[in-house]
Amino acid sequence: MADSAPVSLPKGFVEFYKDIETWQNQVFFRLKKKSSISQVDAISLLEQYQQPLIEFTEFEVDIDDYQEAFMDLVRLIQGKRDKSGEFMERLLADKGNLPYEEMIRSTMHYDRGVFEQLQEKLGVPCNVTVFVAQNALRPFLRVFALPYEESIRQDEDISWGQGVCPVCGALPSISRVRFQDGRRFLFCSECFTEWEHRYLACIFCGNDEPNTIKYMVVEGDEANQLFVCDKCKGYLKNYDERNGTARNDMFITSVRTIYLDLLAEQQGYGLRETDFN
Numbered sequence: 001m002a003d004s005a006p007v008s009l010p011k012g013f014v015e016f017y018k019d020i021e022t023w024q025n026q027v028f029f030r031l032k033k034k035s036s037i038s039q040v041d042a043i044s045l046l047e048q049y050q051q052p053l054i055e056f057t058e059f060e061v062d063i064d065d066y067q068e069a070f071m072d073l074v075r076l077i078q079g080k081r082d083k084s085g086e087f088m089e090r091l092l093a094d095k096g097n098l099p100y101e102e103m104i105r106s107t108m109h110y111d112r113g114v115f116e117q118l119q120e121k122l123g124v125p126c127n128v129t130v131f132v133a134q135n136a137l138r139p140f141l142r143v144f145a146l147p148y149e150e151s152i153r154q155d156e157d158i159s160w161g162q163g164v165c166p167v168c169g170a171l172p173s174i175s176r177v178r179f180q181d182g183r184r185f186l187f188c189s190e191c192f193t194e195w196e197h198r199y200l201a202c203i204f205c206g207n208d209e210p211n212t213i214k215y216m217v218v219e220g221d222e223a224n225q226l227f228v229c230d231k232c233k234g235y236l237k238n239y240d241e242r243n244g245t246a247r248n249d250m251f252i253t254s255v256r257t258i259y260l261d262l263l264a265e266q267q268g269y270g271l272r273e274t275d276f277n
């Protein structure tokens with residue numbers, strides 16, 4: 001598979017995300033060192049509660065650690081993105097007063113309230129602060145997910161089987177079909193959890209009628225696919241390792257294939273709410 005996109009992405013787009021991911025990895029390893037991780041059987045918990053783990057398990061974030069991560073990321077973006085430089089400066093100037101705890105809570109609940117207030121107060125657009133807050137939180141979510149990682153990945157009975165992340169409740173950004181066994185795994189960009197899903201079923205409405213689920217590809221590239229559902233008009237990107245190479249960085253695969261999201265939108269498909277609530 002060609003690693004270049006069939007349509008041109010803005011210059012430096014993929015590199016920007018690679019830098020963010022490298023930085024997130026560093027924070028992740030630092031946080032991981034500080035916490036004691038032992039494997040927990042997530043499947044019995046998921047079966048008992050029927051909700052993502054974060055809904056009933058304490059997700060503790062040390063505010064000093066989060067503030068440090070948030071400001072670290074602000075500095076990283078300041079150095080990379082000319083356009084956002086001024087906004088990053090405003091966040092830096094106010095670093096002692098930012099409502100970190102509320103930003104974490106709002107990020108978790110997709111609530112924009114606190115970010116709108118910041119927009120008014122500091123003149124930093126909502127989207128920009130949401131981006132920083134969300135990306136600064138990801139390493140913490142990845143550490144939270146660690147104890148459950150193994151049992152969830154090895155759940156061959158697909159006992160979770162939902163279209164949202166069993167750990168943090170986010171929608172997957174992409175899925176992959178494994179080279180060795182053709183099984184399909186959904187990937188969460190927030191906490192890096194991978195969980196198995198029925199190969200052909202729609203992650204949004206559960207539809208599995210063959211004629212209404214199909215996949216599209218861009219000519220000449222059979223590995224990067226778009227799974228679309230004609231019942232609910234939902235879509236999810238998929239990377240089929242059997243037509244390409246085995247992938248271990250699904251986060252960057254998802255960033256690289258942003259053109260498939262645009263294609264899906266052009267064709268009238270969208271990311272839907274799931275039946276799960």
Ligand SMILES: [Zn+2]
Nearest residue numbers: 165168188191
């Ligand atoms: Zn997740």
Ligand SMILES: [Zn+2]
Nearest residue numbers: 202205229232
């Ligand atoms: Zn559907």
